[in-house]
Amino acid sequence: MDVRKLTSALFVLTLIPAxxxxxxxxxxxxxxxxxxxxxxxxPQRRWxxxxxxxxxxxxxxxxxxxxxxxxxNFPEEDPVxxxxxxxxxxxxxxxxxxxxxxxxVVRFPNEDPYVHNIFSYADPRFDLGRxxxxxxxxxxxxxxxxxxxxxxxxxxxxxxxxxxxxxFHDVVSEDGTFRIAGVPPGEYTLTAYHPDVGSLxxxxxxxxxxxxxxxxxxxxxx
Amino acid sequence: MIRSRSILLVLSxxxxxxxxxxxxWPTLSGAGIEYLSQSGFFQVSLSGQLDLETLHVRxxxxxxxxxxxxxxxxxxxxxxxAVCHVGMGLRGDGGALPVYRLRMFADIFLGDHIYSLxxxxxxxxxxxxxDGAVARVEQAYVRITSQSGxxxxxxxxxxxxxxxxPLRHLTTVDPFLRPPLSYDYRTxxxxxxxxxxxxxxxxxxxxxxxxxxxGAPPVWDVPYQWGAMVFGAVGPVDLRVAAMNSAPSSTxxxxxFDKERLEDPSWVIAARTAVSPYVDLGFSYSRGPxxxxxxxxxxxxxxxxxxxxxxxxxxxxxxxxxxxxxTFARGPMxxxxxxxxxxxxxxxxxxxxxxxxxxxxxxWDLVPGLFVAGRVGHIDFRPLxxxxxxxxxxxxxxxxxxxxxxxxxxxxRLARNTGILLxxxxxxxSNEVDADSRFAGIRWWWAF
Numbered sequence: 001m002d003v004r005k006l007t008s009a010l011f012v013l014t015l016i017p018a019x020x021x022x023x024x025x026x027x028x029x030x031x032x033x034x035x036x037x038x039x040x041x042x043p044q045r046r047w048x049x050x051x052x053x054x055x056x057x058x059x060x061x062x063x064x065x066x067x068x069x070x071x072x073n074f075p076e077e078d079p080v081x082x083x084x085x086x087x088x089x090x091x092x093x094x095x096x097x098x099x100x101x102x103x104x105v106v107r108f109p110n111e112d113p114y115v116h117n118i119f120s121y122a123d124p125r126f127d128l129g130r131x132x133x134x135x136x137x138x139x140x141x142x143x144x145x146x147x148x149x150x151x152x153x154x155x156x157x158x159x160x161x162x163x164x165x166x167x168f169h170d171v172v173s174e175d176g177t178f179r180i181a182g183v184p185p186g187e188y189t190l191t192a193y194h195p196d197v198g199s200l201x202x203x204x205x206x207x208x209x210x211x212x213x214x215x216x217x218x219x220x221x222x
Numbered sequence: 223m224i225r226s227r228s229i230l231l232v233l234s235x236x237x238x239x240x241x242x243x244x245x246x247w248p249t250l251s252g253a254g255i256e257y258l259s260q261s262g263f264f265q266v267s268l269s270g271q272l273d274l275e276t277l278h279v280r281x282x283x284x285x286x287x288x289x290x291x292x293x294x295x296x297x298x299x300x301x302x303x304a305v306c307h308v309g310m311g312l313r314g315d316g317g318a319l320p321v322y323r324l325r326m327f328a329d330i331f332l333g334d335h336i337y338s339l340x341x342x343x344x345x346x347x348x349x350x351x352x353d354g355a356v357a358r359v360e361q362a363y364v365r366i367t368s369q370s371g372x373x374x375x376x377x378x379x380x381x382x383x384x385x386x387x388p389l390r391h392l393t394t395v396d397p398f399l400r401p402p403l404s405y406d407y408r409t410x411x412x413x414x415x416x417x418x419x420x421x422x423x424x425x426x427x428x429x430x431x432x433x434x435x436x437g438a439p440p441v442w443d444v445p446y447q448w449g450a451m452v453f454g455a456v457g458p459v460d461l462r463v464a465a466m467n468s469a470p471s472s473t474x475x476x477x478x479f480d481k482e483r484l485e486d487p488s489w490v491i492a493a494r495t496a497v498s499p500y501v502d503l504g505f506s507y508s509r510g511p512x513x514x515x516x517x518x519x520x521x522x523x524x525x526x527x528x529x530x531x532x533x534x535x536x537x538x539x540x541x542x543x544x545x546x547x548x549t550f551a552r553g554p555m556x557x558x559x560x561x562x563x564x565x566x567x568x569x570x571x572x573x574x575x576x577x578x579x580x581x582x583x584x585x586w587d588l589v590p591g592l593f594v595a596g597r598v599g600h601i602d603f604r605p606l607x608x609x610x611x612x613x614x615x616x617x618x619x620x621x622x623x624x625x626x627x628x629x630x631x632x633x634x635r636l637a638r639n640t641g642i643l644l645x646x647x648x649x650x651x652s653n654e655v656d657a658d659s660r661f662a663g664i665r666w667w668w669a670f
Contacts, residue, residue: 043262045251048329050339050361051381051389052453052462057367057374058337115499115551119590121637122245127590129553132499148245150638152394 031206033180035214037066037172037192047156059156064096066194066218067146067162068178069169071201072186077166080104083138086149086159088116093149093159099169102144106161109136117152127152146193160195185209192216246638249670265331270670271392273323275399277350277663283435284649284659285406286349286443287319321346325360325392337365339380348443348474360446373454379477382445383462383492384470384508386547386560391444394635395556395585399645399663401443402581403599403627404562408437409577410622413473413512416519416569421608423571427622430656438512440543440564440579440601441470447477448484464490469512469541476514486511486537504547512541512566521569539567554587575621576604583629591635597647599627624652639669 045061080103087094089111098106108118110133118137119127123145128137130153141147141163151157162169170178172192185208193199197219206212249269250256256267279287323345330338341361347353363378381388387405390396400406410426410433417423426433451464465487468476476483488510496502513536521533547560562579583597605618629647636642642664649659 042258042260045256045258045267046265046329046331046334046337048267048331048337048339050327050329052365052374052376052383052451052460057365057371058331058334113499114496119638120245121591121635125245125590127554127587129587130500130551130556131553148638 028185029209030182031185031209032211033070033178033183033190033204033206033214034211035068035178035190035216036176037068037178037216037218038176039066039194039197040219041194041196059091059154061156061158062092062096064158064160064195065174066172066192066197067097067099067160067169068172068180068190068192068216069099069162069164070166070180070183071189071191074166074168075184077101083107085109086161088112088118088151088157091154091157093157095171096158097160097162097171099162099164099171100141101167102142102163102165103140104163105138105140107136107138110134115153116157118149119152120147120149122147148195158195160193162193190214190216192218194218247636247640247668247670249639263333265329267329268327269329270324270326271667272325272670273392273665273667275321275323275350275663275665277319277321277399278317278661279319280660281657284661285400285403285408286439287400287661288349288351288435319350319352321350322355323392334371335367335369335374337367339363339365368454373452375450375452377450379446379448379479380451382447382449382466382470382490382508383451383464384445384490384506384543385441385545385562386504386506386549386558387441388444394641394669397585397593397595397633397643397645398583398597398629398631399643399665400629400647400661402560402583402597403601403625403649404439404560404579404581405441405443406439407601407625407627408434408439409603410434411438411566411568411575412436412518413438413471413514414517416516416521418519418570419609420571420573420606421610423568423575424606424608424619424621427603427620427653428655430623430651430653434656438471438473440562440577442473445470445472445474445477447472448479449487451490459493459495462490462492464492466490466508466510469510470508470543471512471541472514488512488541500550500552502549504545504549506545507543509540509542511537511539513537513539513569516569519569525572534569536569539569541566556585558583558585571606572609573606575606577622578602578604591641593633595629595631595633597627597629597631599629601625620652623656625656626650640667642666 047059047061049057080101083105084098084100085107087109110116110131113133115130115132117130123143126139144163144165147161149159168180168183170180172178183206185206187205189201190204191199191201200218204212204214251267258265277287326342328340339361343360344357346355361380363376363380365374365376367374387401410430447466447468449464449466451462453462467480467483469488488508490508492506494504516536523531523533543564545562550557559582565574565576567574579601581599585593585595587593602624603620603622606621607618608614627647627649631645633643634641644664646662651658
C-alpha cells in the first residue's frame with residue numbers, strides 16, 4: 001500500500017473522537033488549554049561531513065520544538081488564507097516547527113549565502129529545487145498530517161509542519177509551555193508530538209469560558 | 223483541569239506516531255541506536271546503507287565491472303594481432319551480475335573538534351565481479367579540527383581528495399550507477415608490466431583485450447587509501463593537501479597500510495570554492511609513484527647512463543594528474559563537468575604517455591523524487607613518438623584507443639532515504655579491434 005495513503009488514512013483515523021469523548025458544546029463561551037510539556041531531550045547531536053570539501057566538517061542538528069494539537073469534532077472553519085514562513089538561516093530552519101490549519105501557504109525564504117533545496121517525501125510530496133539567498137519558494141499544505149521537511153544539500157537541517165483541519169494547535173515554546181485558545185467547551189484528546197521522542201495523548205476537558213491546565217511528559221524522565 | 227491522569231505513550235505503531243513516518247524509512251538513529259553522553263561531549267552514531275544491484279555487461283567486463291577472470295598471459299613483446307583474443311575467453315556475454323553493497327558507519331565525536339569515522343563494508347569487491355562476498359574496513363580515520371573548525375588534520379584510511387567524484391560517490395546526489403569514465407576505464411598501461419620501448423607500447427592497443435583487463439585506470443573509482451591530510455579555508459577557498467600511500471590509479475590491493483609507501487607518497491593538492499551561489503569550482507593535482515612490482519618486462523637503465531648503472535626502481539615512475547571541475551546547480555537542474563590531464567612516467571620510454579579526459583553530466587528533477595540524468599565522457603589518448611625517427615612507418619600515434627561513453631539514468635526516491643536507480647551506458651571505442659561496451663543496471667538503496 002502506498003505509504004502516503006496509509007499515512008493519510010491513519011491520520012484521518014486520529015481525527016475521529018475516541019469512544020466516550022463528548023462532542024464540543026457549540027455556542028457556549030470558548031475556553032483555553034494551557035499547559036507545559038517536558039521532553040527528555042539531551043544535548044545537541046552532531047552531524048558529520050565524512051568528506052572534507054563537501055561542506056562544513058561537522059554540524060549540529062538543531063533541536064525541533066514539539067507540537068500539540070486537539071483531536072475531536074470541531075465546527076467547520078472559514079477557508080484558510082494564511083501565509084507563514086519557515087526561513088533558512090545559518091543552516092537552520094526557523095522556526096523548526098510550525099502548526100498551521102490545512103490550506104495554509106508556507107513560504108521557505110533562503111537567507112543564507114548559499115543554496116538550499118527544500119523537500120519532503122511525505123504528504124505533500126514536494127521538492128523546491130536549488131535556490132539562492134534572497135529567493136523563496138512556497139508550498140500549500142492541504143492535507144492534515146505531520147510533514148517532515150529537509151534540505152537535500154544540508155542533511156542536518158530539518159523542520160516539522162503540523163497541519164490540522166482546525167486551528168486548535170500550538171508549537172511548544174522553549175520554556176515548555178503552550179496555549180490553545182478559543183476552544184469550544186467539551187472533552188478532547190490532546191496530542192503532543194516530537195520527531196525525536198514520539199507522541200502521547202491525554203484527554204482534557206475544556207470548561208466554558210475557563211482554562212484547562214495540563215502537564216505532559218513526553219518520553220522518559222527529562 | 224485534568225480529567226484523566228492516564229497518559230498514553232504512543233509507540234510508533236500507533237496512528238498518531240505513524241502519520242509522521244511518511245517520507246522516511248526507518249533509521250538506526252530514529253530507533254535510538256546511538257550513544258550521546260549527558261554533556262554531549264561523547265557521541266557515537268551508527269548508520270548504514272544497503273545497495274542491491276543487478277548489473278549487465280554485454281562483454282565479459284567493462285570498465286571496473288568484471289565477470290569471470292579470463293586472464294591470459296600478457297604478450298608484452300608480441301606483434302600486432304587483431305583477432306588473437308578469440309578463444310582466450312576474454313570476450314563473451316557478461317550476462318546479469320547480481321551484486322550488493324552493505325556499508326556500516328560509526329561516527330564518533332569527542333567534543334566539537336575530534337571526529338573519527340569507521341566504515342565497514344561488505345560487497346563483491348571494489349570492482350564488482352562474480353567473485354564471492356568480501357568484508358573489510360573501508361575507512362578508518364581521525365580528524366582533528368581547529369577551534370574555529372575551519373582547519374584541521376586527518377589521518378588514517380579515507381577517500382582520496384583527488385577529483386570531484388569522491389565528494390558525491392554513492393550518495394543521493396550521484397545519479398548514476400557507475401563512476402564517470404575517467405574513474406571507471408582501464409588503459410592499456412599496467413602497474414606491473416613494462417614495455418621494452420615506445421614502439422612496443424604502441425602495439426598494445428591492438429591487443430587491448432589482453433592489456434586492458436589488467437590495465438590501470440586514470441583514477442580507480444574512489445581510492446580509499448591510507449594517508450594524512452591537512453585542510454583549511456583561505457578566504458573563500460577550501461584547501462586540502464594530502465600524502466596518500468598510492469597514486470589515484472592504484473588498485474585496491476595496495477591501499478592498505480604500508481610504511482614504505484607512506485615514506486614515498488603520492489601527493490594530492492585540492493582546492494574548492496563557490497564563485498557564486500550556483501557555481502562551485504574545484505581543482506586537484508596528484509603526483510606520485512604508480513607502478514608496482516614488475517611482473518612482465520624489464521626496466522632498463524636510463525638512456526645515456528654510464529655503463530653498469532643500476533636501472534631505476536619501479537617507484538621512480540610517477541603518475542601526474544590534474545583535474546578541474548565545475549558544478550552549476552539551480553532550480554531542478556544540476557550540471558557538472560570535469561576535465562583531467564593525465565601523464566604516466568613509464569620505464570623505457572622517453573616520452574610520457576598522456577591522455578586528456580572529460581565528462582559532462584546533467585541532472586534534472588522532473589517531479590519531486592523523480593529525476594533523469596545524462597552524461598558524456600571522453601578520453602583522448604595523445605600521440606606518442608615511437609622513437610624510430612625517419613624509419614617510423616606512421617610517425618607519432620595515439621598510445622591507446624580513444625573512447626566515448628554515453629550514459630543515461632532514471633531515479634525515483636521512494637522516501638527520503640530509499641530509492642531506485644536505473645542506469646545504462648554505451649561505450650564506443652575508436653578502434654574496432656577494441657570491443658565496444660554496453661552496460662545496464664538497476665539499484666535499490668536504503669540508507670538507514
